Amino acid sequence: MNTRMVALAAFAVISAALTFFLAKTWIDSQRDEMRRQQESMKAQTTESVNVLVAKANLPSGLILAREHVEWMPWPEKGVAKNFLMEGRDKVDDIIGHVVRGGIIASEPIAKGRVIAPGDRGFMAAVLHPDMKAVSIRVKPETSVAGFVKPGDFIDLLLLHQTIPATAETPIEHKIVETILTDIRVIAVDQRQDDLSGDASISKTVTLEVTRKQAEIVTVATQMGQLSLILRSLARPDAKPDQIANAPERLTRTWDSEASRVLPPVGTAKNTVKVIRGKATEHVATDGAEPTFGRGAASVATGSVNAGASAARVITK
Numbered sequence: 001m002n003t004r005m006v007a008l009a010a011f012a013v014i015s016a017a018l019t020f021f022l023a024k025t026w027i028d029s030q031r032d033e034m035r036r037q038q039e040s041m042k043a044q045t046t047e048s049v050n051v052l053v054a055k056a057n058l059p060s061g062l063i064l065a066r067e068h069v070e071w072m073p074w075p076e077k078g079v080a081k082n083f084l085m086e087g088r089d090k091v092d093d094i095i096g097h098v099v100r101g102g103i104i105a106s107e108p109i110a111k112g113r114v115i116a117p118g119d120r121g122f123m124a125a126v127l128h129p130d131m132k133a134v135s136i137r138v139k140p141e142t143s144v145a146g147f148v149k150p151g152d153f154i155d156l157l158l159l160h161q162t163i164p165a166t167a168e169t170p171i172e173h174k175i176v177e178t179i180l181t182d183i184r185v186i187a188v189d190q191r192q193d194d195l196s197g198d199a200s201i202s203k204t205v206t207l208e209v210t211r212k213q214a215e216i217v218t219v220a221t222q223m224g225q226l227s228l229i230l231r232s233l234a235r236p237d238a239k240p241d242q243i244a245n246a247p248e249r250l251t252r253t254w255d256s257e258a259s260r261v262l263p264p265v266g267t268a269k270n271t272v273k274v275i276r277g278k279a280t281e282h283v284a285t286d287g288a289e290p291t292f293g294r295g296a297a298s299v300a301t302g303s304v305n306a307g308a309s310a311a312r313v314i315t316k
Helices: 002-046 122-126 211-223
Strands: 048-054 069-075 132-137 153-163 173-188 204-209 225-230 252-254 270-276 279-285 303-306 309-315
Touching (some): 122 173, 132 173, 132 211, 153 211, 173 211, 204 211, 211 225
Antiparallel strands (some): 048 069, 132 204, 173 204, 270 279, 270 309, 303 309
């Protein structure tokens, strides 16, 4: 009986020791596994680098600015040679480049996805579909003293003479009018980037326009002096085909509105010679559009429509 009790006690002690050993071994293995995971996480953290990525979706044709990109941690093993890395590259290295193809948010900015200013195809990539590029000559006083940069949006003003001086009306009247709005500047002189923070005196400005707008700009350059009006960056999205046929957005100002010395337009006396076939009539007007009897003839670009027949008008 005593021998049996001793054997059971010995078995219990051995079982307890074995259980303790197995438990300790399992706990140590779990501790080692947790330590390895922590070391792996630290290794992954230390083996990442910051690369330049798109802050939001970037459409093709967009001229990159600082607000379009940001630095983001990226696994070092997944960094391609054409990625821009912090420490090796600078944000300025990509500012002013144009997006060749659409780039989604958080996607690295690869050098092959953008076109540098001056590279072949840059200007064509800048233009939106169906848009054209037209250049105009400017002066410091007509280009916001050189503060207009590529990527800015401007309004275009035209200052020209509409009523030439004559013996009866010796005053030459001038008018300034807004002919185009929300026009994107894509180049200043031959520079298509905005890396320089200093204002420089520009001689030519290249604008992105529709075909109709290009025609308007071309004829306006022969009519008078063009001026650029810089628009705020906080602007609503505008359609690129906005042209000079929206009177609610376009304004004009006569010289008499700027100077109290000049008489208002339309106050001078004019003599209009109206010819109807073989009949000739001289009509004195106050500068406004005259009417002729029941036909309500109107003066427009030097001709009169009186009744059913056309008549020539000569203003003296």
